[in-house]
Amino acid sequence: MKVAVLGQGGRTGGAVARLCDAAEGFDRLGWSDRNAAPQGTEVVIDFSAPAALASQIGDLAERGVPVVTGTTGLDEAQQARLAAAATRIPIVQSGNFSTGVVILAALVAQASRLLGDDFDIEITETHHKRKKDAPSGTALLLGEAAAAGRGASLADAATFARQGNDAVRKAGEIGFATRRGGGVPGDHDVAFLAEEEVVTLSHRALNREVFARGALRAAVWVRTRPPGLYAMTDVLGL
Numbered sequence: 001m002k003v004a005v006l007g008q009g010g011r012t013g014g015a016v017a018r019l020c021d022a023a024e025g026f027d028r029l030g031w032s033d034r035n036a037a038p039q040g041t042e043v044v045i046d047f048s049a050p051a052a053l054a055s056q057i058g059d060l061a062e063r064g065v066p067v068v069t070g071t072t073g074l075d076e077a078q079q080a081r082l083a084a085a086a087t088r089i090p091i092v093q094s095g096n097f098s099t100g101v102v103i104l105a106a107l108v109a110q111a112s113r114l115l116g117d118d119f120d121i122e123i124t125e126t127h128h129k130r131k132k133d134a135p136s137g138t139a140l141l142l143g144e145a146a147a148a149g150r151g152a153s154l155a156d157a158a159t160f161a162r163q164g165n166d167a168v169r170k171a172g173e174i175g176f177a178t179r180r181g182g183g184v185p186g187d188h189d190v191a192f193l194a195e196e197e198v199v200t201l202s203h204r205a206l207n208r209e210v211f212a213r214g215a216l217r218a219a220v221w222v223r224t225r226p227p228g229l230y231a232m233t234d235v236l237g238l
C-alpha cells in the first residue's frame with residue numbers, strides 16, 4: 001500500500017514514517033510538495049496541525065484518497081470540512097490511536113453509568129511541553145465517553161478552567177485539568193470522586209510508537225471502506 005504521511009518530519013508523523021519504512025506491505029512516498037500529497041498515494045496518514053489538515057482535505061477528497069487522521073485541536077469549521085470530505089472518502093479520525101485508550105473510553109462510559117451522579121468526574125492529562133492544544137484530544141474523547149455514560153452532553157457538562165472565588169463545583173460538571181512539561185508522551189486519568197471513595201481509570205503511553213502502530217492498522221482498514229467518518233472503535237470492530 002502506498003502511504004504518505006502528512007507531518008512526516010514531526011514527533012508523531014516521524015514515528016509513523018519509521019514504522020511504515022520497517023513494516024511489510026507499506027511503501028511510503030515522501031511528501032515533498034507541502035501543498036499536495038504525492039501522486040499515487042493510496043492512503044494519507046496525518047499527524048500535523050489543524051490548519052494543515054484543513055488545507056489538504058479538499059484535495060484528498062477530490063482525488064479519492066482515504067485518510068487516517070490523529071491531528072487534534074480542530075475548531076468547528078475545520079471539523080466541518082473534515083465531515084464534508086467524509087461524504088466522498090473514508091476517513092478514520094481519533095484523538096488517540098492506542099488500543100488501550102479505545103478500551104479505556106469504553107470502561108469510562110461504563111463506570112460513569114454504573115457509579116451514577118454521586119460520583120463527580122474529573123479528567124487530568126499530562127503531556128510534553130511542546131504540545132500546542134489543550135485539553136488533549138484524548139481528554140475530550142474520554143469526556144465524551146463519561147458524558148455519554150450518564151446520558152449527558154459534554155458541551156453542557158464540561159468545565160475547562162477554575163480560578164477565583166466563584167469556582168465551586170456545579171452538579172454534573174465534568175472537569176478538565178491540563179499539565180504540560182518535559183517529554184511526557186501522554187498520560188490520562190479519569191477520576192470518579194464520591195464523599196467516601198474515589199475510583200480512577202488511567203492510561204499512560206510509554207512512547208509514540210503506540211500511536212503509530214494504531215494508525216497503520218487504521219490505514220490498512222480504511223483503504224477498502226466506503227466514504228464515511230469512522231472511529232478507532234470501527235477499526236477494532238468494537
Ligand SMILES: NC(=O)C1=CN([C@@H]2O[C@H](COP(=O)(O)OP(=O)(O)OC[C@H]3O[C@@H](n4cnc5c(N)ncnc54)[C@H](OP(=O)(O)O)[C@@H]3O)[C@@H](O)[C@H]2O)C=CC1
Pocket residue numbers: 006007008009010011012013034047048049050051052069070071072073094095096097098133137211
Ligand atoms: N491521535 C493520536 O493518537 C495522536 C495525535 N497527536 C496529534 O498529532 C499532531 C502532531 O503532533 P506532534 O507530532 O507532537 O507535532 P509536531 O509539531 O512534532 O509535528 C507536526 C508536523 O506537522 C508539520 N506541519 C505543520 N503544519 C504543516 C503544513 N501546513 N503543511 C505540512 N506540514 C505541516 C510540521 O512540519 P514543520 O515543522 O515543517 O511545520 C511537523 O513536521 C497534534 O495535533 C497532536 O495532538 C499526536 C500524537 C498521537
Ligand SMILES: O=C(O)C1=N[C@H](C(=O)O)C[C@H](O)C1
Pocket residue numbers: 072095096127131132135136137138139185186187
Ligand atoms: O500531542 C500529543 O503528543 C498527543 N496528542 C494526542 C491528544 O491530544 O490526546 C494523543 C496523545 O495523547 C499524544
